[in-house]
Amino acid sequence: MASSAMIPTCISSSKDMQVDIEKNQSHVRCQWVLNPPEPPNPWRMVTDLAEKSILRWRKNFSTLRHESWARVMFSTLQRIFPILVWGRSYTATKFRKDLLAGLTIASLCIPQSIGYATLANLDPQYGLYTSVVPPLIYAVMGTAQEIAIGPVAVVSLLLSSMVQKLRDPVFDPIAYTKLILLATLFAGIFQTAFGLFRLGFLVDFLSHAAIVGFVGGAAIVIGLQQLKGLLGVSHFTTKTDIISVIKAVWQAIHNPWNPRNFILGCSFLVFILSTRFLGKKKKKLFWLASISPLISVVVSTLLVFVTHADKNGVKIVKHVKGGLNPSSIHMLDFNNPYVGEVAKIGLIVAVVALTESVAVGRSFASIKGYQLNGNKEMVSIGITNIIGSFTSCYVATGSFSRTAVNYAAGCETLVSNIVMGMTVLISLQFMTKLLYYTPTAILASVILSALPGLIDINEALRIWKLDKFDFLACLSAFVGVLFASVEIGLLVAVAVSFSKIIVISIRPGTETLGKLPGTDLFGDVNQYPMAVKIPGLLIIRLKSALLCFANATFVRERIMKWVSEEEESMDDKGNAISQIQFVILDMSNLVNIDTSGIAALEELHKSLSSHRKQLAIANPRWQVIHKLKVSNFVNKINGRVFLTVEEAVRSKIQC
């Protein structure tokens, strides 16, 4: 590139030294822009990345070589089982706190687990099983200290709504349970794979707004499903959309039904909700809120047992199989015809479960000020679920509500999960018989009482205030879950979220810049109303990081339109303001450009030239200036490339 092209070919009339020095400096700066080092080649970047990883491995290996095998083993084990690290500084004081927290969440967990198992169309004991093994496994592998692992509402709903399309849980409960366990195994495998292959970003595909809408919609769906238990009806729709459920409820209340269930359920719901209210008002009473579900179960069970209400139409849980988690390896049948479908379900559930768990873990980690390793977290949850599927557990993940209780109860480490797991184990061993007379309406009210926390109207309002498009994603997830199905809600949310990225890429805005008074800076004339446009110049900036096939034509046409609009615009006295002679394209935003983008710039240059206007470029970035040089575009515009808009403007004015 001829260096003579750098200095605009014009004769400075002023012979002032100052101007000469400035021009010289400006020339030097143009050279900075035009002759940067070669930007990294994409292939080179890939090989560099591989090299770095190998180097890191080697370094690890070489430090290990000098140590004894025992130490190497131990440090590897420590990486896999973080409990070996934090466990060494564990103290009795911490244990006292963890014990209290563990017992608190266990009391909340037992009724919730049974309820969620019912929601997942499984026998009640599966919920309890899922509250035993997963917390214990996670406790030795996980890195988030406050999380409470176990069955959660959204995952239970998602699993049942998808698996019951394959097998009917009422007519063929064993085959249905087998599919659920298989889906759990697949979910665990996918989660582990995501972590191992560093695919953690898949969890980000569900945007914050979409999650708010999705969880809110799911909560309402779950609530509606509880009407079955609350009304004490036997036949109910298997669909989850609001219209089917309302129809089913309508049919149910027009058939003979027993109001005793409803009254029982509602009165305990009021009790639980009012203790929760009390707990929020007085922080010291929060334990009451935590154990009120268990109190409700105990009191209502006694009530039914004493009054023989089950004889009068109050539905009860009846037999809950007790004992330790049985092995379920024999139930994992890979030869069944639905294995492909189940794998797909596993994938969806894996992502949703991880989204909940990572969101929960991250928010409490940031409160306590430690960093969560997303990939390690995924592997832990994944292995938890794989082992869970061998021991009669369905998909477990970090629960929003119980984690909050765990934190509030003052848990210090994951030992509270161990305490919870052991407590549930003991209940399974010795106390399942006591659950015989528990009314199903109570389980419904326990689940219902957990739902208000999932419907976050304030957050939805905040999203509306902040970002209308995000609110659209939120709303469509909500409506999708409510009126179509859980999977469609998820799909719509992901689609809406991504369509925003695409729309912004294919229809980027452009802005004209003006000089900010008293500075050398140029800013958007709309954002900075004090910015002054320079007559005869049009300075345009593109609001996109990419000038590519999808937006190149649009941008080219938009700029030509700016030029003609600018020339047509009149000042107050009705005179055309000025003839544009110079168009400066501020490329500070533009991170990359592709061949279509370069072609568009070339066409723009041609069109402007044919109208006797000059095109100049300010502040091109590394990749962009490299490509503009390689494609010979810089020569075509006579090297009118500048470090800043200000220098481009000055070069014109000096001419």
Place this chain on the structure above:
Amino acid sequence: MASSAMIPTCISSSKDMQVDIEKNQSHVRCQWVLNPPEPPNPWRMVTDLAEKSILRWRKNFSTLRHESWARVMFSTLQRIFPILVWGRSYTATKFRKDLLAGLTIASLCIPQSIGYATLANLDPQYGLYTSVVPPLIYAVMGTAQEIAIGPVAVVSLLLSSMVQKLRDPVFDPIAYTKLILLATLFAGIFQTAFGLFRLGFLVDFLSHAAIVGFVGGAAIVIGLQQLKGLLGVSHFTTKTDIISVIKAVWQAIHNPWNPRNFILGCSFLVFILSTRFLGKKKKKLFWLASISPLISVVVSTLLVFVTHADKNGVKIVKHVKGGLNPSSIHMLDFNNPYVGEVAKIGLIVAVVALTESVAVGRSFASIKGYQLNGNKEMVSIGITNIIGSFTSCYVATGSFSRTAVNYAAGCETLVSNIVMGMTVLISLQFMTKLLYYTPTAILASVILSALPGLIDINEALRIWKLDKFDFLACLSAFVGVLFASVEIGLLVAVAVSFSKIIVISIRPGTETLGKLPGTDLFGDVNQYPMAVKIPGLLIIRLKSALLCFANATFVRERIMKWVSEEEESMDDKGNAISQIQFVILDMSNLVNIDTSGIAALEELHKSLSSHRKQLAIANPRWQVIHKLKVSNFVNKINGRVFLTVEEAVRSKIQC
């Protein structure tokens, strides 16, 4: 927002007036950033857009009201039929040029049309029909003056490869032809709709690189299909992928075949290619290249007629139905079972045909320096095809090769298309009988001779040099067309092109900035090696226009990693360089942010605070600063928002 938060709470030790003034100015500029006018609300933008459109309509209407009905009619007609505008200044001189150009493209068009009809598995006359009506219609409606309308190779291949999956053209030629005509109608309707609803951007979904690869692959596929004619075999594969075709050729040459066809075809191919070579060397001889296909047809037909070669195994065209385009309205059967499939085919063909036509029209318009109205262009091509489908034409569009010849022959206006149409019409009326003895091998060589122009190896090399990812799109389109099918090639090309946008959005780069010597500017330390990092400060810029759900977590983690890497890095003497105290986020690139992005910034702030580091923001854009204010983030970081990186740095150094 309290204004006291704007001035960093520190006591300046220097009492210099200069510093005071600077601080005061800096304060004013911070206010500019923090209190911009309200950015336009998305809903507001939509209503504004609607209002503007209505205003424009009204304005048009009110200017029209004062005029007579006749004038109104005429101006509307002028808009629909641009020929009424440019036709008024038409002169005899222009006509002389157009006549010459029209005759030249007609001579090229007749053999090509017959060849392309054969490629589309239609009777030869359909190709000629398509060269009569569409050019006439387009001539009165179109805006591109140099374009030559008619059947083209890629569209013929695409149509036949997709429609023959529905109906076999050999066993049921009438049903096949009906489907082709129906697809043409659908294509026309879609094209018109794209234009009317301003959906022109759909054409941009095929990136420049993808088109180069796709057209190159299609050219090779078309060339391979010509081996059927060149070898004179009757049975050939209906598949288009290279492996099936090579197998079919292999089988054909292992059965008895007549080399006469091959020799005849090849010798005329050599003739046509050498005239083309001559035409390129000497511009004056370009007419020889243009009419050499017609010469070949005439000479070879005479040769066969005189030598009775058709008795000796030379395949001939035989009967070509003569006469005017017959009406085909009765052939458009909407009740056939494939109507949905055909509509889909119509959509694909519509996009591909428009892509070719718009690309051709645009490149010649930019040479001649006028602007093409993409939407009007689409409507014109669409109506051309709709009327075409009523008059036995299949999909017509602007042809690359004939448009170039038209331009080189010195055409002035679309009258050359009228001349061409009329010439083909006359040939259809009086000369189809002369085509009886035309050898099919000659048609194959006419098509083959047009293909080298479609395979643009230089452009592919240029793409490789400019953008490796673009080259990947190009290559995958090429390979897809060649080894799978034409549709799969298209699909892969679109998918690869869009995946780039998504990948860049979810994995944006970050860069650290340093101060450029002698300026107040900060630049990427890799792009500008002379830039100097400031000790104790980390200045980071994000290489993305969006901080959103898809990249927020990644960016947050990346920045935290930068911070720890920066603190770990050693200087030459092995000392840790410095403790980072202040992280400045240069937001100049960031056009928008969503709720996930804000949440990530909040978490980043929390993490940095817990390590006793401060976060500051420089140059936030309109939407971004608005949202950061609404979400209260600005207060959380104590109002550390600055107009430039330089001011952020200075505020820290003064402390």
